Amino acid sequence: MGTRKSAPADLPPESRQELTDELKRIIRDRSYGIGIVGVASVDRFAGAPKGHGPLDYIPDANAVVVIGLPILDGVADHAGYLEGSEIVKEEDTYVGRDGVRRIYNPRLALRNQINLRSAHESLNMEIQILGIYAGALLESRGYKTLVVPTTYGTTFSWPTNTNPDFPINVNGFGPFSHRHAAVAAGLGEFGLNNLLLTPQWGPRNRFTSIITRAPLVADPLLEGDICLREKCALCVKACRGGAFGDVFAFDVAGHSNTVAKFDHLKCEQGGRSCLKRCISACPIGSF
Numbered sequence: 001m002g003t004r005k006s007a008p009a010d011l012p013p014e015s016r017q018e019l020t021d022e023l024k025r026i027i028r029d030r031s032y033g034i035g036i037v038g039v040a041s042v043d044r045f046a047g048a049p050k051g052h053g054p055l056d057y058i059p060d061a062n063a064v065v066v067i068g069l070p071i072l073d074g075v076a077d078h079a080g081y082l083e084g085s086e087i088v089k090e091e092d093t094y095v096g097r098d099g100v101r102r103i104y105n106p107r108l109a110l111r112n113q114i115n116l117r118s119a120h121e122s123l124n125m126e127i128q129i130l131g132i133y134a135g136a137l138l139e140s141r142g143y144k145t146l147v148v149p150t151t152y153g154t155t156f157s158w159p160t161n162t163n164p165d166f167p168i169n170v171n172g173f174g175p176f177s178h179r180h181a182a183v184a185a186g187l188g189e190f191g192l193n194n195l196l197l198t199p200q201w202g203p204r205n206r207f208t209s210i211i212t213r214a215p216l217v218a219d220p221l222l223e224g225d226i227c228l229r230e231k232c233a234l235c236v237k238a239c240r241g242g243a244f245g246d247v248f249a250f251d252v253a254g255h256s257n258t259v260a261k262f263d264h265l266k267c268e269q270g271g272r273s274c275l276k277r278c279i280s281a282c283p284i285g286s287f
Contacts (some may be wrong), residue, residue, distance in 0.1 A: 001199055001282065005142055006142050006143070006144070006213070007141055007142025007143055007214075009060070009062055009213060009215050010215065011193055011215050012178040013217075016215050016216065016217050017217050019138075019141065019191060019214060019215075019216060019237065020039060020216045020217040022137070023037075023065065023134055023137060023138065023214075023216065024037050026133055026134060026137055027067055027130055027133075027134055029083060030133055031069065031126075031130060032132055033271075034066055034069065034070065035049060035068065035069055035127075035130060036067070036068040036069075036187055036198065036200060037065065037066065037067050037068070038065070038066050038182065038185030038186045038187040038219045039063055039064070039065050039066075039185055039216045039217060040063065040064045040065075040181060040184035040185040040186070040218055040219070040253065041062070041063055041064075041094065041218040042054050042055060042061050042062060042063065042064065043081070044064075044184040044218070044252075044253035044254075045064070045180075045181075045184060045253070047251070047252075048177075048180070052175065052176060054176075054211045057146050057148070057176070057211050058144055058145075058146060058211050058212070058213060059212050060215060061105065061212060061213055062212065062213055062215045062216065063211075063212055063214060063215070063216040063218065064181050064184065064185065064209055064210065064211055064212075065134060065185070065212065066178065066181045066182045066184075066185040066187055066207055066208075066209050066210075066248050067127055067130050067131055067134070067189060067207065067209075067210070068127075068182065068198060068201075068205050068206065068207050069123050069126060069127050069130075069205070069206050070099070070120075070200070070201045070204055070205060070206075071118075071119045071123065071201070071204035071205060071206060072204070073204065073280075073286055073287045074118045075114060075115060075118045076119070076204050076276065076280040077280045078111045078114045078115045078275060078276075078277050078280075079111065079274075079275035079277055079280065080275070081110070081111050081114060081183050082106075082107045082110060082111065083107075085107065086087070088106045088107050088110060089106050089107070090105065090106075091103060091104075091105055091106075091148050092104060092105075092106050097104050097245055111275060112163075112275075115275070115276065119206075120206070123150075123206040124149075124150040124206065125192040127145060127150060127206055127207070127208045128149055128150060128208055130208075131147035131209075131210050132147055134147075134210055134216075135147045135212070138212050138214045141214065143210040143212050143213040143214035144212070144213045145210060145211070145213070145214070146179070146206065146210070146211045146212070147209075147210050148175070148176045148208065148209045148210070148211065149208065150178070150206060150207070150208050151155070151174035151178065176209060176211075177209035178194070178196075178208060178209050179207070180252050181207070181209045182196050182198075182205075182207050183196070183221075183222070183252040183255055183257065184221075184252060184253040185218075185254060186218075186219040186220050186221050186222050187222070188205075188222060188223065188226060189222055189226055189227065189255060189257050190227075190252075190257035190258075190259050190283075191203055191226070191227040191229075191235065191259070191282065192227055192229050192230075192232075192233060192235055192236060192244075192258065192259055192260050193235035193236065193239075193244070193260070193262075193278040193279075193282070194259050194260070194262045195260075195278070195279065197226045197227050197282070197284055197285075198226070198285065199226055199284075199285065200285055200287055201283070201285040202226075202283070202284030202285035203235075203278075203279050203282050203283045204279060204285065204286075221253060221255045226284055227284065228283075228284070229247075229258055230247070232283065234237045234281040234282065234283065235277075235278040235279075235281050235282055236260055236278075237281070238277035238278055238280075238281035239267075239274065239277065239278050240274045240277070241263075241266040241267050241268075241269055241274055242263075242266055243262055243263045243264075243267040244260035244261065244262060244263075244268040245260060245261035245262070245263065246260070246261050247259070247260050247261075
């Protein structure tokens with residue numbers, strides 16, 4: 001079998017732009033023009049925690065590509081679905097295999113089914129497939145590439161909340177921050193609710209990132225603000241768990257982001273009644 005050869009990382013500017021344009025065209029074509037894509041140079045991740053930057057995955061990487069797909073507004077508004085249903089009860093009981101009768105919430109279960117399937121599982125698979133196509137293009141041109149999967153995938157392996165040896169807030173920690181990468185790639189900024197806001201869809205997004213040796217052309221960082229912050233603060237007001245605290249600013253690749261301090265434990269504890277109202281309350285990119 002033949003051995004693939006690595007392509008040079010010092011392409012002339014016009015060749016770098018051609019490769020970047022071709023990559024973006026594949027992503028947009030395969031997503032029917034809906035997907036968004038941005039490119040960041042690896043130097044924009046200089047402040048990443050040790051072990052979590054692109055160079056920790058591919059030591060001679062040159063770029064990070066970030067792909068985004070939308071969470072539908074109708075899905076984000078799932079908190080009120082089945083309200084007043086004559087068929088599905090808000091609360092019911094069932095008998096387990098051990099013979100013990102327990103209380104459960106049928107409406108909540110069905111609301112979560114809509115959210116988890118349509119806002120996570122389906123998007124996760126589609127966006128990762130887009131990443132694989134893009135990565136295959138880059139590797140066919142001689143550039144080693146890694147697609148970092150979405151956070152909260154079906155194979156996520158953190159300990160469960162029922163394990164007393166682990167605090168509840170360790171669940172859901174991704175190995176690579178797609179939100180920070182999206183800021184570095186010029187796709188958006190952090191909102192007051194700690195979520196990544198894009199001009200197109202506000203906080204209703206899913207992202208995946210591609211780390212590559214390819215010498216792609218980086219996109220400019222976002223100019224101006226998307227989040228209305230204290231002028232709006234609907235996300236903070238909508239939080240039933242009281243998970244948001246004092247406001248502070250931090251920098252990502254030269255872009256200042258202002259967020260409210262976030263308590264993961266309170267978010268988890270309020271999650272059953274919350275149903276992601278900090279997402280659906282945001283007016284940015286909403287119908």
